[in-house]
Amino acid sequence: MDIVYQLVQGMSGLPAQESRLARFFLENFAQIPESSMEELAIKAGVSPATLQHFARSIGCDDINDFLGKVRHQQQNNGPRSRPEAVGILGDATWVEPDALQKLAAHAGIGSDILERFSHSIGKESGGDILSQIRARLNDFSQQESRVAQTILDDVGFAASATIDQLATAAGVSPATITRFARAAGCDDIRDLRMKLAQSSSPVTNGTLPEPWQEKLSGVHSSLNSQLNELSPATVARAAQMLKQATATHIFSASGADTPFASLLQYRLLTLGHPANLCQDSALMSITASMLGAGQVLLIFASHTPENALIAAVHQARRKGAGIIVIAQGECSFTQQNDIVLSLKDNRYGLLFLIDLLCDGLTLKA
Template sequence: MDIVYQLVNGVSGLPAQESRLARFFLDNFAQIPEATIEELAAKAGVSPATLQHFSRSIGCSDINDFIGQVRRQQQENRHALPAAPMLGDAAWVDPSTLQKLAKNAGVGSEILARFSHSIGRESSDDILGQIRQRLHDFSQQESRVAQMILDDVSFAASATIDQLATAAGVSPATITRFARAAGCDDIRDLRMKLAQASTPVAGGDMPGPWRETLNHIQQSLNTQLCELSPAAVERATSQIKQAKGLHIFSASTADAPFANLLQYRLLTLGYPANVCLDSALMGITASMLGKGQVLVVFAATQPGSALIAAVHQARWAGAEIVVIGGAEEDALSHQQNISLPLNDPRYGALLVIDLLCDGIERK
C-alpha cells in the first residue's frame, strides 16, 4: 500500500474532519513513527477513536497498522522528511501566529481568522470546530443533533430545546446530553456559543468607531450573561407567568424606557402589566398588592426613598419582588427578592428583558 498516495487522495475524498487529518499527517509525515497514538491525537486535536476511524477510512486495519505503513514507506524510500515540530491545528490558530501571518500578508487578523475557518482549521474555542472534530465520537442520536446544527447554525442558536429536538428527530433529553458532550455546561451555554459562532466576522472595511462600538456591545453582553444566575432568571420567568397581576416600577427617568419596553413585550405575549413611574403613586399601588402579585423594579440607578418604601410595603403584603439592577447591599436588596444584576444599564437591561420574555414564550 502506498500510504502517501492514500493520504493525498484522502485530502479531497474524505469528510472535512478526516481531510484535515490527512493534511496534518502529510505535513508531519516524518514524525509519525516516533509518536504515540496519544501524542498523535493531541497534536492533531482529535480523539484516539477518531484516529482509529481515520485509519480504516484510508485502508488500514487500525492506527497501529497506519503507523507501521508509514514506517515501512519511509524505510523503502531511504530518506526521511526534515524533522520539524508537529504543527497541528493549534499552531495555526495561535494568536501570536495569526498576528505574524497577518503582518506578513498585509491583512487584518479578522480576515486571516476567516480564511483559516474556510479551509477547516478552526480555533479550539470555536464550538463548530469542536462539533466537527467530535462528529464520529458522538452517539448515533447525538450525531443527528450535530449534523442538524452544522446544517443551520443560525436556527440552532435561537431555537428552543423542543424545536431543536423536533428538527433533529430526537428527544429533548438527547439535546441536553449533546450539549454536555460538545463541551458546554448546558443548552443555554450551547446556544450562546452557537450565536457567537454564527455572527459574521467584522469586515476589514468597517469604520473604526463602528468596530469599537460592536466590540463594546459584545463584551458588555458577554459580561452580563456571566453575571446573571440562570436559576434567578428561571424563577423570575415563572413568577411573572403565574402572576395574578403584574406591576413595573422605575427608579428614575433613565430606567423608564426599559420599564415601558418590558410592559410592551409582556403585553404582546398576553401578560398585561401596569407601569408606575410616579413616586407618589408607587406607594398607593404597593398598598393594593398582595399574594399572587408580582412587582418588577428597574433600579439601575440609586432608588429614591419613595420607591424603597413602596417595595418594602409590597413585600410585606406578600407580593413577589423582581429587582433588575441594584447593588448587592443596597436598600432594595432582600433575601426574598429575585435579583437580576446589571453590569450595563442599557445593553444589560435589554438582554434581561429578552431573556425574561423568551423564557415566558418557551414555557
C-alpha cells in the first residue's frame, strides 16, 4: 500500500476532521513513526479513538498498522540523513512547489510519489506558466507556436490583452488562442491571462526603498484584481460601440471620476473619435435630450450617481443612444441592453480599463 497516496486521497474523500488529519500526517510525515498514538492524538488535537477510526478509513487495520506502513515506506525510499525539524506549514504555503519539495525531503518521500501527489492537488512541479510554455515549444502546433512566441516576446501585453488583441498580434484566429490556452494547461483565456499576470509580477528590487516596493506590489495587485473582474467579450463590445459611434458623450458621477473621464475624452479625440465631457447635472439633462441613435453615452460611476445623472441616462436611452456604464458595485439604473464594465479598483484599475477600451478602437474589424 502506498500510504502517502492513501493520505492524499483522504484529504479529499474523507469527512472534514479526518481530512485535516490526513493533511496533518502529510505535513509531519517524518515524525509519525517516532510518536506514540497518545502523542499523535495530542499533536493533532483529536482523541485516540479518532486516530483509530482514521487509520481504518484509509485502509489500515488500526493505528499501529498505519505507523508500520509509514515506517516501511520511509525505509523503502532509502536511508537519508535526518533533516532539522520544520514547523507545520500553513494551508496556503504547504501546497506550493517549493514547500512540497521541502516536505518530501523532510519526510523521506521519493520523487515518484511527490510527482503523483503534486498532480493530485494540481501543483505539478513544472514551474510557472512561462516555464511550461518554453518547455513545450516543440510540442505545440505551428499556429500555437506563434501564439507561444508572441506571449514570450511580451508577457505584459499578453497578460492584459483581449483574445482578439492577442490573436491579431500572433497572426492567428481567436479560436487558436482558445486552443492554445487549453494546450498550455489553462481552463480558458482568462485563466491563461491570470497565470501570465502572476508570472510577470514585478520582482522585488532590493535597491528600492521599502515604501516603493510596497507601492509597486500594490499596483500590481490592483491590476490583477481588475483584470480578473473584466469579461473580454464585454470590453470588446464596449470598444466596438465606441468605434461605431458618431459621437461619445461622457458623464462623470463625481469629482473623483472627472480626471479619468477627461483622460478618456482626450484619448478618444486623439484617436479621431468625437467626444464630449459633461460634469454639470443641468447640462447632463440638456445633453441627454439631444442624443439619438448612433451616439453613445458613457458614464463613470465609481461612486453612487445623483438622481439627475440617473434621469439623464434614462432619457438618453429613450432617445436611442447606446449606454456604457463603468461602475463599482451594483448599478440600479442599468438595463439589459446597456454595457456594464465592472470596476474593481477605481484608480489603477480604471486607468487599465481606459487603456483596454482605447486599444480596442485600433483593432481591425
